[in-house]
Amino acid sequence: MxxxxxxxxxxxxxxxxxxxxxxxxxxxxxxxxxSGVTIGVAPSFMDLRPLSTHFSIPVYAQHIDxxxxxxxxxxxxxxAVKLAGAHGTLINHSERRLTLADIxxxxxxxxxxxLETVVCTNNVATSAAAAxxxxxxxxxxxxxxxxxxxxVSKADPEIIRRSVEAVRGVxxxxxxxxxxxxxxxxxxxxxxxxxxxxxxxxxxVVKADDPxxxxxxxxxxx
Ligand code: G3P
Numbered sequence: 001m002x003x004x005x006x007x008x009x010x011x012x013x014x015x016x017x018x019x020x021x022x023x024x025x026x027x028x029x030x031x032x033x034x035s036g037v038t039i040g041v042a043p044s045f046m047d048l049r050p051l052s053t054h055f056s057i058p059v060y061a062q063h064i065d066x067x068x069x070x071x072x073x074x075x076x077x078x079x080a081v082k083l084a085g086a087h088g089t090l091i092n093h094s095e096r097r098l099t100l101a102d103i104x105x106x107x108x109x110x111x112x113x114x115l116e117t118v119v120c121t122n123n124v125a126t127s128a129a130a131a132x133x134x135x136x137x138x139x140x141x142x143x144x145x146x147x148x149x150x151x152v153s154k155a156d157p158e159i160i161r162r163s164v165e166a167v168r169g170v171x172x173x174x175x176x177x178x179x180x181x182x183x184x185x186x187x188x189x190x191x192x193x194x195x196x197x198x199x200x201x202x203x204x205v206v207k208a209d210d211p212x213x214x215x216x217x218x219x220x221x222x
Contacts, residue, residue, distance in 0.1 A: 021043045041055075092121070119138050128170050154187065160190075
């Protein structure tokens with residue numbers, strides 16, 4: 001049994017950059033220590049190095065490009081992400097969609113560098129397709145619920161159940177996360193009971209006055 005993962009995507013929220021990213025990572029590290037639950041953060045690229053240096057929790061990039069070192073102005077080089085201390089990376093987030101070929105190249109680059117891979121998907125069919133690329137995690141996030149304050153666990157548990165089933169139909173070594181509107185211990189418990197290994201979330205923690213209090217609530221039923 002893989003230990004559950006709570007992965008906080010700081011996106012490009014004002015409340016999730018610089019000193020504020022540090023504040024959220026402090027809360028994540030404290031609650032991870034208290035609870036024994038793995039809590040990771042995916043900050044903006046500029047905050048990867050400071051967070052990976054100051055904290056022991058896993059730090060993830062929000063995106064990588066499937067390129068090798070060379071002349072690729074403006075791209076995100078997987079080697080640079082690894083050198084910045086990242087443990088893993090999101091790939092194909094709803095707000096940073098890629099083609100299937102780009103996703104494959106990004107997963108291959110991450111594997112070459114032993115970066116953990118979390119490939120985001122928007123429905124059951126794309127979850128099955130992503131699983132075929134053998135990432136560490138497929139993260140199913142219905143786009144219409146992202147940032148809505150309405151939890152996927154409560155509004156659309158069926159998409160979670162069917163995504164787990166679809167991923168299992170392709171590979172048994174790919175774990176599933178779910179996300180969109182996750183905000184309480186109940187949301188996390190429902191997601192785990194449906195066969196996922198954790199949650200990917202953003203606004204409920206990043207925009208909270210007290211991120212540690214929200215994180216304690218999120219892990220309260222584990
Ligand atoms: O990557 C997590 C995200 O897309 C979900 O966002 O704000 O609904 O938790 P949120």
